Amino acid sequence: MKLNKQVLCLECREEIFNPICPRCVSSEIAVWMLSQGKKAKQAIKNEIKNILKGNNEHDYTKCIVCKGHDTFVCPYCFTERVYNSLKKARVGKKVLAEFLALFSFDLEHTGYAKDAEKLPDLNLGYCEDLEKERFI
DSSP: OOOOOOOOOOTSSBBSOOOOOOOHHHHHHHHHHHTOHHHHHHHHHHHHHHHHHTTOOOBBBBBBBTSSBOOOOOOHHHHHHHHHHHHHOOOOOHHHHHHHHOOOTTTTTSGGGGGGGGSSSOOOHHHHHHHHHOOO
16 A cells, blocks of 8 residues: 655645755755855854754655655745755855745745845845846
């Protein structure tokens, strides 16, 4: 008899609608970390290690990116924890703003993404660049 896979996040206990595993999200964060200072790197490294220790008990839905690892924490909760660890480490506002611009899964802007309103506007230009490419 096959047991049903877990689809609830270990953090928020809500259904995981974007089954991207913490390892895939953290591999993207790792690339960004290369351009960050020591304080940010250490905070992120420690938090990611703590999160990845979390899945021992169940068979979770496989990641839609790597198709190999379990998605036991939703991307929202994962990135929120990493973001909060950056805040606790007292990294600069620019680092926090960059993190939110690149890794926020608060798609409804009802949680930690609200902090972006208080942070500097980075003018990353990603949306503008995409608009130009689409109409050229």
